[in-house]
Amino acid sequence: MTSPQQRNSFLCPDCQRLISRNTTTCPYCGLNNPGSFWKDNIFTRNNDGAGILKIILIANVVMFVLSLLIDPRGLVFRGSPFNFLSPTSPALQALGSTGSVPLFYNKAWWTLITANYLHGSLMHIVFNMIALHQLGPLLIKEYGTSRFISIYTLSGIGGFLISALFGVAFTIGASAAVCGLIGAALYYGKSRGGAYGNAVYSQLSGWAIGIFIFGFMVPGINNWGHGGGMAVGALCGLLLGYQERKKENMSHKFISMACIICTGLVLLYSTLRIAVYLLFGG
Numbered sequence: 001m002t003s004p005q006q007r008n009s010f011l012c013p014d015c016q017r018l019i020s021r022n023t024t025t026c027p028y029c030g031l032n033n034p035g036s037f038w039k040d041n042i043f044t045r046n047n048d049g050a051g052i053l054k055i056i057l058i059a060n061v062v063m064f065v066l067s068l069l070i071d072p073r074g075l076v077f078r079g080s081p082f083n084f085l086s087p088t089s090p091a092l093q094a095l096g097s098t099g100s101v102p103l104f105y106n107k108a109w110w111t112l113i114t115a116n117y118l119h120g121s122l123m124h125i126v127f128n129m130i131a132l133h134q135l136g137p138l139l140i141k142e143y144g145t146s147r148f149i150s151i152y153t154l155s156g157i158g159g160f161l162i163s164a165l166f167g168v169a170f171t172i173g174a175s176a177a178v179c180g181l182i183g184a185a186l187y188y189g190k191s192r193g194g195a196y197g198n199a200v201y202s203q204l205s206g207w208a209i210g211i212f213i214f215g216f217m218v219p220g221i222n223n224w225g226h227g228g229g230m231a232v233g234a235l236c237g238l239l240l241g242y243q244e245r246k247k248e249n250m251s252h253k254f255i256s257m258a259c260i261i262c263t264g265l266v267l268l269y270s271t272l273r274i275a276v277y278l279l280f281g282g
Helices: 050-069 089-095 100-105 111-117 122-143 145-165 175-192 194-217 223-240 250-280
Strands: 009-011 018-020
Touching: 050 089, 050 111, 050 122, 050 145, 050 250, 089 250, 100 111, 100 145, 111 145, 111 250, 122 145, 122 175, 145 175, 145 223, 145 250, 175 194, 175 223, 194 223
Parallel strands: none
Antiparallel strands: 009 018
């Protein structure tokens, strides 16, 4: 049975030492207001990351369903399992597909975030969410929850920006962000070395090679987004560090909170735009 003293204690978000919830300053690391929401919440707290992965998955599913509902033509079967439940281009553009056209002609920079939560078919979102489910726990374990969020978000943004610079007109999908996780894992494996690090590097190298082979064999795949996402993910791994070299600190948590707030606001903006359009006809 948990004692009152244990219930009134928690781990400091910065140094991970057990402290009282009533303290205004951590006696071990000096962090001010360690129990405040901005410093200790589901997004910044060190945990197994199951809640974070679930939130990302739900956000993707909600945006996918919305993209089908706003244009019912996406519900029509088009003769191939690859096209089953495929949102229309107007629906995806309205919700925030990105690329050189939205970014450089329409100045819709917010689409660098929304595009990561849009998908072109049921198979598209299923493949990306399976990859996220498999890669997420590894990245959370080795980088921590906050750095995982930052790597995922920044890799998606960076991958899509790079692909736009190389002329990709329109693009969507979580694959740039997922490839960022691969890039960060590759950096981790190569940097750490040893039997475990080499095993991670070897396995994820196979993933990377497979993704590029698939991308060159199948038309319409955004290879620039995949490659750009991996490069940004590796760079984030280098700059942010991983757990064995640098424990998560408050700077990591603040970066992740900025990513969370920006993503939440942009997805809300995207859905409100659609609501206004449907209610008032644009």
